[in-house]
Amino acid sequence: MxxxxxxxxxxxxxxxxxxxxxxxxxxxxxxxxxxxxxxxxxxxxxxxxxxxxxxxxxxxxxxxxxxxxxxxxxxxxxxxxxxxxxxxxxxxxxxxxxxxxxxxxxQKKHQSIIERNEQLNKTEDAAIFTLAYLAEIKHPETSHHIERTSNYVSLLARELQKLPEYKGYLTERYIKDIVKSAPLHDIGKIRVPDSILSKPGKLTSEEFEIIKLHCEYGADILRTAEKKLGFQSFLRIAIQITFSHHEKWNGEGYPRGLKGNKIPLSARIMAVADVYDALRTESYYKKKVSHEICCRVFMKEQGIHFDPDIVDAFFRCEKAFAEISEAYYERQDDPQLKSQNSTIPIKPAFEQSNSRLAP
The missing domain is CATH 1.20.120 (Four Helix Bundle (Hemerythrin (Met), subunit A))
Structure with a gap:
C-alpha cells in the first residue's frame, strides 16, 4: 500500500x-x-x-x-x-x-449563419418562382397558378400529416420541400409549342401526345439541375412531382401509367391541387367551374383519378381551398383578358376528350 x-x-x-x-x-x-x-x-x-x-x-x-x-x-x-x-x-x-x-x-456567428441561410432560402424560392413563371408567363389566363397550387399542396399535406399512417412520412422537412417543389410541376411546358398550349377547344390526338411530354421534359430539366448541384436536395421531390402529377390512382394516367401507391405521394398531392386550380380557372380552352362543382368532381373521381385519402383530406379543408381560390382569382376584373377571349368558344373542362384538367 x-x-x-x-x-x-x-x-x-x-x-x-x-x-x-x-x-x-x-x-x-x-x-x-x-x-x-x-x-x-x-x-x-x-x-x-x-x-x-x-x-x-x-x-x-x-x-x-x-x-x-x-x-x-x-x-x-x-x-x-x-x-x-x-x-x-x-x-x-x-x-x-x-x-x-x-x-x-x-453565438453571433451562429445567428449570422441563420440569417444567411434565410437569405439563401429566400433567394432559392425567388429563383424557383422565376423558373416556374417561364412556363406560365405566356399564358395570362393561368395568372397566380403556381402560388395557388403551392398553397393547396400545403393545405393537403398538413391535413394528411394529422393521420397516423402519414405522420411519420410527412415530416416538416418533407412538407417544406413539397411546397417549395410545387411551383415547378409544369416547368416542362417551356418545351411545348405555344400553339398547342394556347389552342382553344379540343386537342388532336397528336397534339395531346405532345403536351403529355411536358412531364418528361420537366423531369429532365430538374434532373440536370440536380446533377449539377451534386447533392440531394428538394429537387428529388420536385422531380417526382413534375414527372408523375398526371398519373391517376387507377393507373390510366401518364406518362408511365402508374397505379395506386406506386405513384409518389408528392405527385398524388399535386394532382389534387393542380386539377382543383384548373377547374377553378378560366382559360383559352375551358370555362371555370364553381367550388361546389369541383367538390362533386372530386367525390366522383375519388379512387379513380385521385388517391382516396387525399380526396378525404381535401374535403376536410375545402373551405380553405375556396377562400384561396377567391382571393387570387382576378380574371373577371381584367378587361384585357376578357377581350382577348371574347370570340373563343370555351367548353367546360370535364366535357372534352383530350381535355386538359390542369393548365
Missing part, C-alpha cells in the same frame, strides 16, 4: 503531466479563439497570454513542489498559500472571461 508521501508525489506528478498537455493544447485553443472572434481584440490577446503564462506557472510549481517533497524540504508557508490562491483566482477569472467571449462570438 502506498504511503502518504508516495500518494502525494504521485498526485503531483500526474497533475504536472496533465498541465504539460494543457500547455501544448492551449496554442490550438488560442488560434481557434482568434479565428472565431468577429474582430481582433488586443486586450483579449493579452489576457490569453497571461492565461497561458499562468498555466506554465502552475506547471513549474508542480515540479518545484514535487522535488521539494521528494527531498523532504519544508515548503508550506502562509505567503506561498496566499500566492497560490491569488494566481488560482486570476487563472479561473481569465478562463471564465475567455470562455464567455468565445461563446458570445460563437
Amino acid at each position: 502506498l504511503s502518504y508521501k508516495s500518494l502525494t508525489l504521485s498526485l503531483i506528478a500526474v497533475s504536472a503531466v496533465l498541465m504539460i498537455y494543457n500547455i501544448l493544447k492551449y496554442r490550438s485553443i488560442y488560434l481557434l479563439t482568434n479565428n472565431l472572434l468577429e474582430k481582433k481584440e488586443p486586450l483579449l490577446n493579452k489576457a490569453s497570454r497571461v492565461h497561458h503564462l499562468l498555466i506554465c506557472f502552475f506547471c513549474i510549481g508542480y515540479f518545484v513542489i514535487f522535488f521539494l517533497l521528494l527531498n523532504d524540504r519544508s515548503i508550506m508557508s502562509d505567503l506561498l498559500v496566499a500566492i497560490i490562491f491569488l494566481f488560482g483566482s486570476i487563472f479561473v477569472f481569465l478562463d471564465i472571461t475567455l470562455q464567455i467571449k468565445l461563446f458570445s462570438s460563437i
Whole structure:
C-alpha cells in the first residue's frame, strides 16, 4: 500500500503531466479563439497570454513542489498559500472571461449563419418562382397558378400529416420541400409549342401526345439541375412531382401509367391541387367551374383519378381551398383578358376528350 508521501508525489506528478498537455493544447485553443472572434481584440490577446503564462506557472510549481517533497524540504508557508490562491483566482477569472467571449462570438456567428441561410432560402424560392413563371408567363389566363397550387399542396399535406399512417412520412422537412417543389410541376411546358398550349377547344390526338411530354421534359430539366448541384436536395421531390402529377390512382394516367401507391405521394398531392386550380380557372380552352362543382368532381373521381385519402383530406379543408381560390382569382376584373377571349368558344373542362384538367 502506498504511503502518504508516495500518494502525494504521485498526485503531483500526474497533475504536472496533465498541465504539460494543457500547455501544448492551449496554442490550438488560442488560434481557434482568434479565428472565431468577429474582430481582433488586443486586450483579449493579452489576457490569453497571461492565461497561458499562468498555466506554465502552475506547471513549474508542480515540479518545484514535487522535488521539494521528494527531498523532504519544508515548503508550506502562509505567503506561498496566499500566492497560490491569488494566481488560482486570476487563472479561473481569465478562463471564465475567455470562455464567455468565445461563446458570445460563437453565438453571433451562429445567428449570422441563420440569417444567411434565410437569405439563401429566400433567394432559392425567388429563383424557383422565376423558373416556374417561364412556363406560365405566356399564358395570362393561368395568372397566380403556381402560388395557388403551392398553397393547396400545403393545405393537403398538413391535413394528411394529422393521420397516423402519414405522420411519420410527412415530416416538416418533407412538407417544406413539397411546397417549395410545387411551383415547378409544369416547368416542362417551356418545351411545348405555344400553339398547342394556347389552342382553344379540343386537342388532336397528336397534339395531346405532345403536351403529355411536358412531364418528361420537366423531369429532365430538374434532373440536370440536380446533377449539377451534386447533392440531394428538394429537387428529388420536385422531380417526382413534375414527372408523375398526371398519373391517376387507377393507373390510366401518364406518362408511365402508374397505379395506386406506386405513384409518389408528392405527385398524388399535386394532382389534387393542380386539377382543383384548373377547374377553378378560366382559360383559352375551358370555362371555370364553381367550388361546389369541383367538390362533386372530386367525390366522383375519388379512387379513380385521385388517391382516396387525399380526396378525404381535401374535403376536410375545402373551405380553405375556396377562400384561396377567391382571393387570387382576378380574371373577371381584367378587361384585357376578357377581350382577348371574347370570340373563343370555351367548353367546360370535364366535357372534352383530350381535355386538359390542369393548365
